[in-house]
Amino acid sequence: MSKAKLKKHLLSLTKEQVVDIMLELYGASKEANAWLEFYLEPNSDAELEKYKKAIRSQFYGRNDYPKDPSFRECNKLITAFKKLVPDPHAIADLMLYYVEQGCSLTAQFGDYEEPFYTALENNFNKAVKFIVQNGLLTEFAPRIKRMIESVECCGYGFPDTLWDMYYEYANE
Structure with missing residues:
Protein backbone atom coordinates (compact mmCIF):
# COMPACT_ATOMS: atom_id res chain seq x y z
CA MET A 1 0.00 0.00 0.00
CA PRO A 42 11.53 12.22 22.39
CA ASN A 43 14.45 11.68 24.74
CA SER A 44 17.46 11.07 22.50
CA ASP A 45 19.84 10.77 25.45
CA ALA A 46 17.91 7.94 27.12
CA GLU A 47 17.45 6.04 23.87
CA LEU A 48 21.08 6.61 22.93
CA GLU A 49 22.25 5.08 26.21
CA LYS A 50 19.94 2.10 25.70
CA TYR A 51 21.34 1.47 22.23
CA LYS A 52 24.94 2.00 23.38
CA LYS A 53 24.42 -0.63 26.06
CA ALA A 54 23.05 -3.05 23.46
CA ILE A 55 26.02 -2.45 21.16
CA ARG A 56 28.52 -2.84 23.98
CA SER A 57 26.93 -6.18 24.86
CA GLN A 58 27.82 -7.36 21.36
CA PHE A 59 31.52 -6.82 22.10
CA TYR A 60 31.77 -7.59 25.82
CA GLY A 61 30.08 -10.15 28.02
CA ARG A 62 29.98 -10.43 31.77
CA ASN A 63 32.81 -8.75 33.65
CA ASP A 64 33.88 -7.09 30.39
CA TYR A 65 35.02 -10.42 28.98
CA PRO A 66 35.54 -10.05 25.20
CA LYS A 67 33.14 -11.66 22.73
CA ASP A 68 33.14 -12.19 19.01
CA PRO A 69 30.81 -9.37 18.06
CA SER A 70 27.82 -9.73 15.79
CA PHE A 71 28.33 -6.91 13.34
CA ARG A 72 24.97 -7.76 11.80
CA GLU A 73 23.24 -7.17 15.13
CA CYS A 74 25.14 -3.91 15.65
CA ASN A 75 24.06 -2.70 12.23
CA LYS A 76 20.45 -3.61 13.04
CA LEU A 77 20.69 -1.56 16.23
CA ILE A 78 22.01 1.47 14.34
CA THR A 79 19.21 1.13 11.79
CA ALA A 80 16.57 0.81 14.49
CA PHE A 81 17.92 3.88 16.28
CA LYS A 82 17.86 5.90 13.05
CA LYS A 83 14.19 4.96 12.52
CA LEU A 84 13.31 6.75 15.74
CA VAL A 85 14.46 9.95 13.98
CA PRO A 86 16.61 11.35 16.78
CA ASP A 87 18.82 14.36 16.18
CA PRO A 88 21.84 13.77 13.87
CA HIS A 89 24.26 14.32 16.76
CA ALA A 90 22.84 11.30 18.60
CA ILE A 91 23.02 9.14 15.46
CA ALA A 92 26.64 10.18 14.85
CA ASP A 93 27.47 9.47 18.49
CA LEU A 94 26.03 5.94 18.26
CA MET A 95 27.70 5.19 14.92
CA LEU A 96 31.06 6.26 16.28
CA TYR A 97 30.49 4.41 19.56
CA TYR A 98 29.98 1.20 17.58
CA VAL A 99 33.41 1.52 15.94
CA GLU A 100 34.99 2.59 19.23
CA GLN A 101 33.86 -0.66 20.83
CA GLY A 102 35.62 -2.67 18.13
CA CYS A 103 38.74 -0.53 18.45
CA SER A 104 38.71 -0.95 22.21
CA LEU A 105 38.37 -4.71 21.86
CA THR A 106 41.33 -5.07 19.51
CA ALA A 107 43.50 -2.60 21.46
CA GLN A 108 42.90 -4.51 24.71
CA PHE A 109 42.91 -8.10 23.54
CA GLY A 110 45.09 -8.19 20.42
CA ASP A 111 44.64 -8.67 16.74
CA TYR A 112 41.61 -10.24 15.13
CA GLU A 113 41.05 -11.73 11.71
CA GLU A 114 40.79 -9.50 8.66
CA PRO A 115 36.95 -9.63 8.39
CA PHE A 116 36.78 -8.00 11.86
CA TYR A 117 38.82 -5.03 10.65
CA THR A 118 36.96 -4.83 7.35
CA ALA A 119 33.64 -4.60 9.18
CA LEU A 120 34.98 -1.86 11.45
CA GLU A 121 36.47 0.04 8.52
CA ASN A 122 33.17 -0.08 6.62
CA ASN A 123 31.27 1.19 9.63
CA PHE A 124 33.87 3.86 10.35
CA ASN A 125 33.50 5.07 6.78
CA LYS A 126 29.71 5.27 7.19
CA ALA A 127 30.07 7.12 10.49
CA VAL A 128 32.54 9.71 9.23
CA LYS A 129 30.51 10.24 6.06
CA PHE A 130 27.38 10.83 8.15
CA ILE A 131 29.26 13.15 10.50
CA VAL A 132 30.57 15.24 7.58
CA GLN A 133 27.19 15.33 5.82
CA ASN A 134 25.60 16.70 8.98
CA GLY A 135 28.29 19.31 9.63
CA LEU A 136 29.51 17.65 12.83
CA LEU A 137 33.16 16.98 11.95
CA THR A 138 34.58 19.86 14.00
CA GLU A 139 32.83 18.52 17.07
CA PHE A 140 33.66 14.84 16.51
CA ALA A 141 37.22 15.20 15.10
CA PRO A 142 39.04 15.03 18.46
CA ARG A 143 37.13 11.89 19.41
CA ILE A 144 37.80 10.28 16.03
CA LYS A 145 41.51 11.05 16.28
CA ARG A 146 41.72 9.60 19.83
CA MET A 147 39.99 6.46 18.63
CA ILE A 148 42.38 5.96 15.72
CA GLU A 149 45.41 6.67 17.93
CA SER A 150 44.17 3.99 20.34
CA VAL A 151 44.65 1.31 17.67
CA GLU A 152 48.07 2.40 16.37
CA CYS A 153 49.45 -0.86 17.79
CA CYS A 154 47.09 -3.04 15.75
CA GLY A 155 48.06 -4.92 12.65
CA TYR A 156 46.77 -5.38 9.13
CA GLY A 157 47.14 -1.65 8.34
CA PHE A 158 43.94 -0.98 10.26
CA PRO A 159 44.89 2.42 11.74
CA ASP A 160 46.34 3.54 8.40
CA THR A 161 43.06 2.76 6.66
CA LEU A 162 41.10 4.69 9.30
CA TRP A 163 43.44 7.69 8.96
CA ASP A 164 43.07 7.59 5.17
CA MET A 165 39.29 7.55 5.44
CA TYR A 166 39.28 10.34 8.00
CA TYR A 167 41.53 12.61 5.95
CA GLU A 168 39.58 11.89 2.78
CA TYR A 169 36.48 13.38 4.41
CA ALA A 170 38.28 16.02 6.48
CA ASN A 171 39.86 17.54 3.38
CA GLU A 172 36.59 17.85 1.45
Whole structure:
Protein backbone atom coordinates (compact mmCIF):
# COMPACT_ATOMS: atom_id res chain seq x y z
CA MET A 1 0.00 0.00 0.00
CA SER A 2 1.29 3.45 -0.82
CA LYS A 3 1.44 6.34 1.64
CA ALA A 4 -1.09 8.23 -0.48
CA LYS A 5 -3.56 5.35 -0.31
CA LEU A 6 -3.02 5.01 3.45
CA LYS A 7 -3.49 8.74 3.95
CA LYS A 8 -6.71 8.70 1.92
CA HIS A 9 -8.04 5.81 3.98
CA LEU A 10 -7.08 7.39 7.33
CA LEU A 11 -8.74 10.67 6.34
CA SER A 12 -11.97 8.78 5.70
CA LEU A 13 -12.02 7.42 9.27
CA THR A 14 -13.34 9.07 12.38
CA LYS A 15 -10.93 10.30 15.03
CA GLU A 16 -11.91 7.43 17.30
CA GLN A 17 -11.20 4.87 14.56
CA VAL A 18 -7.75 6.35 13.97
CA VAL A 19 -7.05 6.23 17.71
CA ASP A 20 -8.12 2.57 17.79
CA ILE A 21 -5.78 1.77 14.88
CA MET A 22 -2.88 3.51 16.61
CA LEU A 23 -3.52 1.58 19.82
CA GLU A 24 -3.63 -1.70 17.91
CA LEU A 25 -0.41 -0.79 16.12
CA TYR A 26 1.21 0.10 19.46
CA GLY A 27 0.44 -3.36 20.79
CA ALA A 28 1.15 -5.28 17.59
CA SER A 29 4.78 -4.39 16.92
CA LYS A 30 7.80 -3.74 19.13
CA GLU A 31 9.22 -1.41 16.50
CA ALA A 32 5.98 0.57 16.26
CA ASN A 33 5.77 0.66 20.06
CA ALA A 34 9.32 2.05 20.33
CA TRP A 35 8.69 4.61 17.58
CA LEU A 36 5.43 5.83 19.11
CA GLU A 37 6.95 6.10 22.57
CA PHE A 38 9.88 8.10 21.19
CA TYR A 39 7.46 10.26 19.18
CA LEU A 40 5.44 11.06 22.30
CA GLU A 41 8.47 11.59 24.56
CA PRO A 42 11.53 12.22 22.39
CA ASN A 43 14.45 11.68 24.74
CA SER A 44 17.46 11.07 22.50
CA ASP A 45 19.84 10.77 25.45
CA ALA A 46 17.91 7.94 27.12
CA GLU A 47 17.45 6.04 23.87
CA LEU A 48 21.08 6.61 22.93
CA GLU A 49 22.25 5.08 26.21
CA LYS A 50 19.94 2.10 25.70
CA TYR A 51 21.34 1.47 22.23
CA LYS A 52 24.94 2.00 23.38
CA LYS A 53 24.42 -0.63 26.06
CA ALA A 54 23.05 -3.05 23.46
CA ILE A 55 26.02 -2.45 21.16
CA ARG A 56 28.52 -2.84 23.98
CA SER A 57 26.93 -6.18 24.86
CA GLN A 58 27.82 -7.36 21.36
CA PHE A 59 31.52 -6.82 22.10
CA TYR A 60 31.77 -7.59 25.82
CA GLY A 61 30.08 -10.15 28.02
CA ARG A 62 29.98 -10.43 31.77
CA ASN A 63 32.81 -8.75 33.65
CA ASP A 64 33.88 -7.09 30.39
CA TYR A 65 35.02 -10.42 28.98
CA PRO A 66 35.54 -10.05 25.20
CA LYS A 67 33.14 -11.66 22.73
CA ASP A 68 33.14 -12.19 19.01
CA PRO A 69 30.81 -9.37 18.06
CA SER A 70 27.82 -9.73 15.79
CA PHE A 71 28.33 -6.91 13.34
CA ARG A 72 24.97 -7.76 11.80
CA GLU A 73 23.24 -7.17 15.13
CA CYS A 74 25.14 -3.91 15.65
CA ASN A 75 24.06 -2.70 12.23
CA LYS A 76 20.45 -3.61 13.04
CA LEU A 77 20.69 -1.56 16.23
CA ILE A 78 22.01 1.47 14.34
CA THR A 79 19.21 1.13 11.79
CA ALA A 80 16.57 0.81 14.49
CA PHE A 81 17.92 3.88 16.28
CA LYS A 82 17.86 5.90 13.05
CA LYS A 83 14.19 4.96 12.52
CA LEU A 84 13.31 6.75 15.74
CA VAL A 85 14.46 9.95 13.98
CA PRO A 86 16.61 11.35 16.78
CA ASP A 87 18.82 14.36 16.18
CA PRO A 88 21.84 13.77 13.87
CA HIS A 89 24.26 14.32 16.76
CA ALA A 90 22.84 11.30 18.60
CA ILE A 91 23.02 9.14 15.46
CA ALA A 92 26.64 10.18 14.85
CA ASP A 93 27.47 9.47 18.49
CA LEU A 94 26.03 5.94 18.26
CA MET A 95 27.70 5.19 14.92
CA LEU A 96 31.06 6.26 16.28
CA TYR A 97 30.49 4.41 19.56
CA TYR A 98 29.98 1.20 17.58
CA VAL A 99 33.41 1.52 15.94
CA GLU A 100 34.99 2.59 19.23
CA GLN A 101 33.86 -0.66 20.83
CA GLY A 102 35.62 -2.67 18.13
CA CYS A 103 38.74 -0.53 18.45
CA SER A 104 38.71 -0.95 22.21
CA LEU A 105 38.37 -4.71 21.86
CA THR A 106 41.33 -5.07 19.51
CA ALA A 107 43.50 -2.60 21.46
CA GLN A 108 42.90 -4.51 24.71
CA PHE A 109 42.91 -8.10 23.54
CA GLY A 110 45.09 -8.19 20.42
CA ASP A 111 44.64 -8.67 16.74
CA TYR A 112 41.61 -10.24 15.13
CA GLU A 113 41.05 -11.73 11.71
CA GLU A 114 40.79 -9.50 8.66
CA PRO A 115 36.95 -9.63 8.39
CA PHE A 116 36.78 -8.00 11.86
CA TYR A 117 38.82 -5.03 10.65
CA THR A 118 36.96 -4.83 7.35
CA ALA A 119 33.64 -4.60 9.18
CA LEU A 120 34.98 -1.86 11.45
CA GLU A 121 36.47 0.04 8.52
CA ASN A 122 33.17 -0.08 6.62
CA ASN A 123 31.27 1.19 9.63
CA PHE A 124 33.87 3.86 10.35
CA ASN A 125 33.50 5.07 6.78
CA LYS A 126 29.71 5.27 7.19
CA ALA A 127 30.07 7.12 10.49
CA VAL A 128 32.54 9.71 9.23
CA LYS A 129 30.51 10.24 6.06
CA PHE A 130 27.38 10.83 8.15
CA ILE A 131 29.26 13.15 10.50
CA VAL A 132 30.57 15.24 7.58
CA GLN A 133 27.19 15.33 5.82
CA ASN A 134 25.60 16.70 8.98
CA GLY A 135 28.29 19.31 9.63
CA LEU A 136 29.51 17.65 12.83
CA LEU A 137 33.16 16.98 11.95
CA THR A 138 34.58 19.86 14.00
CA GLU A 139 32.83 18.52 17.07
CA PHE A 140 33.66 14.84 16.51
CA ALA A 141 37.22 15.20 15.10
CA PRO A 142 39.04 15.03 18.46
CA ARG A 143 37.13 11.89 19.41
CA ILE A 144 37.80 10.28 16.03
CA LYS A 145 41.51 11.05 16.28
CA ARG A 146 41.72 9.60 19.83
CA MET A 147 39.99 6.46 18.63
CA ILE A 148 42.38 5.96 15.72
CA GLU A 149 45.41 6.67 17.93
CA SER A 150 44.17 3.99 20.34
CA VAL A 151 44.65 1.31 17.67
CA GLU A 152 48.07 2.40 16.37
CA CYS A 153 49.45 -0.86 17.79
CA CYS A 154 47.09 -3.04 15.75
CA GLY A 155 48.06 -4.92 12.65
CA TYR A 156 46.77 -5.38 9.13
CA GLY A 157 47.14 -1.65 8.34
CA PHE A 158 43.94 -0.98 10.26
CA PRO A 159 44.89 2.42 11.74
CA ASP A 160 46.34 3.54 8.40
CA THR A 161 43.06 2.76 6.66
CA LEU A 162 41.10 4.69 9.30
CA TRP A 163 43.44 7.69 8.96
CA ASP A 164 43.07 7.59 5.17
CA MET A 165 39.29 7.55 5.44
CA TYR A 166 39.28 10.34 8.00
CA TYR A 167 41.53 12.61 5.95
CA GLU A 168 39.58 11.89 2.78
CA TYR A 169 36.48 13.38 4.41
CA ALA A 170 38.28 16.02 6.48
CA ASN A 171 39.86 17.54 3.38
CA GLU A 172 36.59 17.85 1.45
